[in-house]
Amino acid sequence: ALWLALASPLVPMHLASGAHNDALMVGLLVAGLAVVAARxxxxxxLLAGGVLLGLAAGVKITALVVLPFAALAAIVGPYRIRALVRDGAWVVGGALAALVGATLVAGLGLGFISGLEQGGLVVAWTSPPTAVGQTVGYLLAPFGVHVDALPVTRAIGMVVLVGVLVWLWFRSWRRGEPFWHAALALTATVALSPLFHPWYWLWPLAVLAATARRTRWFAIVTVVSSFLVLADGTGLPRYTKMPGAPLMTLFVIVLVVRLVRSARKGRQPVPVS
Structure with a gap:
């Protein structure tokens, strides 16, 4: 976990050199989860852990994705609605109080909501929903059809993200491992958002590194992401839309097919000998 999340090339190249506030967000996020896990x-x-998570959300609102999973991790004993209210409410209450308090103290209001819309102005194939929209445009252009499919594919990505987050929470409710599912929720958030910057990968990576049993794929994504933006700020995805977008679209298709096949195999009854 230390080598993958703390000593990875993403940290010196983007968090330190780039001075992105994601470093503060990830630090508060991991600290909050650690406090909840310890007590x-x-x-x-639990209230203190929630406050840390709320402060992380004050830096970047996407940190709130882990809050429902942290509420599950706060429970002692079997998962029950009463236990969730009894223990999880401290985490959720602390997070919301810290977020509201930080917003009032900063005096910036809810301007971050309109700021989230600015991400849609960047078109890069590193975001799967964006890549699919680009590819649709490329395929239709030779036939004289010029459409902007990005709003549609990005909207579909948001709908799928909401469904995945809800599914992951209920899966964690049934199977446990809330921190592992929180890491998957952050991964889905990064993958299905309309914009991906390399340093965004550190949001889930910090939690994945501490909870995953296999880390090879995470290491590959880390190394590739580290070099997507050059030292002078040049973003390579901007200059590699072709073949970047079609290749990312092909990867999405392969991934969906594998997930569907895996789900079907999981539903098949085990033969009795």
Whole structure:
């Protein structure tokens, strides 16, 4: 976990050299999850963990994705609605209070909501929904059809993201491992957003590195992401839309096919000998 998330090339290349506030967000996020993990069922520590998560969301609102999973991790004993209210409410309450308090103290209001829309102005194939929209345009252009499919594919990506997040939470409710599912939720958030910057990968990576059993694919994505933006700020995806977008679209198709096949195999009854 230390080598993958803390000593990875993404940290010196983008968090330190680039001075992105994602470093502060990830630090507060991991600290909040660590406090919750260390003291489940204890109101004081759970409230403190929630405050840290709320401050992380004050830096970047996407940190709130882990909050429902942190509420599950706060429970001592079997998962029950009563236990969720009893223990998880401290985490959620602390996070929301910290977020509202930081917003009032900063005096910036809810301007971050309109700021989120600015991400849609960047068109780069590193975002799968964006790549699919680009590819649709490329395929239709030779037939004289010029359409902007980005709004549609990006909207579909957001709808799928909401469904995946809800599914992951209920899966964690049934199977446990809330921190692993929180990492998957952050991964889905990064993958299905309309914009991907290399340093965004550190959001889920910091939690994945501490919870995953296999890390090879995470290491590959880390190394590739580290060199997508050059030292002078040049973003390579901007100059590699072709073949970048079609290749990313092909990867999405392969991934969806594999997921569907895996789901079908999981539903097949086990033969009795």
């Amino acid at each position: 489940p069922g204890r109101p004081g520590p």
